[in-house]
Amino acid sequence: MLRVKKFKSPSALREAIRKGKWQGTTAGCCPGYVQANLMVLPYKHAFHFLLFCQRNPKPCPVLEVLEPGEWEAKHLAPGSDIRKDLPKYRLFWKGRVEEVNDISHLWRDDLVSFLIGCSFTFESGLLKAGIPVRHIEEGKNVPMYITNMPCEPAGPFHGPMVVSMRPVPPKLISKAVQVTSRFPSVHGAPIHVGSPDLLGVSNLDKPDFGDPVTIRDGEIPVFWACGVTPQVALLNAGLEFAITHAPGHMFVTDILDEDLAVF
Amino acid sequence: MLRVKKFKSPSALREAIRKGKWQGTTAGCCPGYVQANLMVLPYKHAFHFLLFCQRNPKPCPVLEVLEPGEWEAKHLAPGSDIRKDLPKYRLFWKGRVEEVNDISHLWRDDLVSFLIGCSFTFESGLLKAGIPVRHIEEGKNVPMYITNMPCEPAGPFHGPMVVSMRPVPPKLISKAVQVTSRFPSVHGAPIHVGSPDLLGVSNLDKPDFGDPVTIRDGEIPVFWACGVTPQVALLNAGLEFAITHAPGHMFVTDILDEDLAVF
Numbered sequence: 124m125l126r127v128k129k130f131k132s133p134s135a136l137r138e139a140i141r142k143g144k145w146q147g148t149t150a151g152c153c154p155g156y157v158q159a160n161l162m163v164l165p166y167k168h169a170f171h172f173l174l175f176c177q178r179n180p181k182p183c184p185v186l187e188v189l190e191p192g193e194w195e196a197k198h199l200a201p202g203s204d205i206r207k208d209l210p211k212y213r214l215f216w217k218g219r220v221e222e223v224n225d226i227s228h229l230w231r232d233d234l235v236s237f238l239i240g241c242s243f244t245f246e247s248g249l250l251k252a253g254i255p256v257r258h259i260e261e262g263k264n265v266p267m268y269i270t271n272m273p274c275e276p277a278g279p280f281h282g283p284m285v286v287s288m289r290p291v292p293p294k295l296i297s298k299a300v301q302v303t304s305r306f307p308s309v310h311g312a313p314i315h316v317g318s319p320d321l322l323g324v325s326n327l328d329k330p331d332f333g334d335p336v337t338i339r340d341g342e343i344p345v346f347w348a349c350g351v352t353p354q355v356a357l358l359n360a361g362l363e364f365a366i367t368h369a370p371g372h373m374f375v376t377d378i379l380d381e382d383l384a385v386f
Numbered sequence: 387m388l389r390v391k392k393f394k395s396p397s398a399l400r401e402a403i404r405k406g407k408w409q410g411t412t413a414g415c416c417p418g419y420v421q422a423n424l425m426v427l428p429y430k431h432a433f434h435f436l437l438f439c440q441r442n443p444k445p446c447p448v449l450e451v452l453e454p455g456e457w458e459a460k461h462l463a464p465g466s467d468i469r470k471d472l473p474k475y476r477l478f479w480k481g482r483v484e485e486v487n488d489i490s491h492l493w494r495d496d497l498v499s500f501l502i503g504c505s506f507t508f509e510s511g512l513l514k515a516g517i518p519v520r521h522i523e524e525g526k527n528v529p530m531y532i533t534n535m536p537c538e539p540a541g542p543f544h545g546p547m548v549v550s551m552r553p554v555p556p557k558l559i560s561k562a563v564q565v566t567s568r569f570p571s572v573h574g575a576p577i578h579v580g581s582p583d584l585l586g587v588s589n590l591d592k593p594d595f596g597d598p599v600t601i602r603d604g605e606i607p608v609f610w611a612c613g614v615t616p617q618v619a620l621l622n623a624g625l626e627f628a629i630t631h632a633p634g635h636m637f638v639t640d641i642l643d644e645d646l647a648v649f
Binding site: 166169170173174177178185188190235277278307385 | 429432433436437440441448451453498540541570648
């Protein structure tokens with residue numbers, strides 16, 4: 124079971140993280156506020172990464188891109204410092220992967236930061252609409268699967284689409300589609316309902332990332348595009364230097380989930 | 387009045403253009419098919435231009451971006467050549483503006499082409515829904531106005547939002563919002579209804595681009611974000627080299643308007 128610490132606001136959480144007082148995951152922290160995936164790349168790869176996101180908007184919905192060298196996410200969280208405000212980062216450098224709690228000492232003027240939508244956002248919408256979210260009920264991470272659907276490549280960035288799965292009772296599937304359609308900037312409507320084999324997913328009990336969850340009798344697996352997709356594309360690009368958030372250790376913004384709803 | 391020549395398909399139109407047999411505007415050509423704005427820039431400015439579009443998605447909805455040096459719009463029009471398939475281009479070079487019918491001889495390996503949505507697309511939706519489109523009725527170009535709303539800048543790209551205006555009877559305004567909401571990739575829902583003065587527009591009879599149209603008694607001016615916005619930002623950036631379509635001389639794609647509808 125995840126243990127959730129309460130913070131009175133996203134800025135209070137970010138301050139606690141910045142001071143080293145919170146290094147856990149952000150799952151369940153500051154419910155109702157948008158959390159974002161972070162990708163930091165050298166400027167020379169920034170056009171193609173942004174283009175990869177533009178070509179694959181469902182798995183890679185861009186919430187904010189910072190100018191080269193900037194570290195404040197002015198729109199999502201004024202006063203923030205993306206070099207210090209996430210509890211854990213993954214550093215890809217010289218063929219190694221390292222986890223660190225602060226990236227200030229690695230900062231360079233040519234680094235461009237991308238903040239990308241995360242399905243944590245629409246889950247509160249699903250719950251409010253009375254749709255069960257199994258991995259939350261079971262205190263687990265959402266199960267994620269690598270599919271047989273290639274993303275549209277851009278420059279060095281390429282790879283399969285990764286999806287997250289939530290089991291939904293048949294009578295609630297329309298509502299699940301409707302609710303998540305309102306949030307295109309955090310993956311939007313499902314990309315696939317039922318029949319995991321057509322996605323190249325042979326065993327729902329063995330996710331490629333996250334934890335398996337219980338699928339009850341009659342429930343249908345529903346698949347959404349997942350923010351792990353750009354991470355896989357980033358790894359496939361074999362860049363000499365890149366930084367991402369560590370899984371589950373997201374950037375918590377000042378924006379409310381409802382601010383991202385389109386209608 | 388615009389005279390519209392009929393072509394049996396977008397590819398037949400593009401072939402006629404490529405062979406020099408059609409150099410007129412594309413207004414009214416191939417109804418039902420998506421037409422796009424073209425912007426061609428050197429690679430070194432491509433990240434910031436794409437970022438400008440990402441930050442200002444209503445006026446700058448990106449339909450396709452070609453890799454550096456490429457001239458085929460593989461998604462929108464397989465087999466096309468954006469260097470030859472538009473009837474007229476505007477060339478910004480050495481502080482001069484020139485109009486040309488073909489840009490093949492100017493092509494360079496570092497040029498990146500952006501195809502951006504155009505409100506021609508949602509106008510067929512408005513007409514089908516029984517909403518009058520005055521400039522079409524009057525055989526004119528749509529009236530466009532420079533507003534007092536600044537776009538979010540990105541690198542050298544900056545400037546005001548430009549809007550197009552269509553007068554709508556009060557009882558049809560909801561429907562006009564609903565119909566155009568379905569087309570976020572071609573500017574989407576209106577950004578403003580009524581009260582032009584709040585946009586900094588003092589005289590609807592004197593548009594900054596296009597032609598004035600009749601506003602009948604009781605009709606309300608409705609404003610949509612306009613694809614001229616990125617052109618203004620491009621000019622403001624003062625690049626040493628850039629190419630766009632000439633106004634009204636668009637890239638006609640093989641995609642149906644309805645293919646861009648979201649629900």
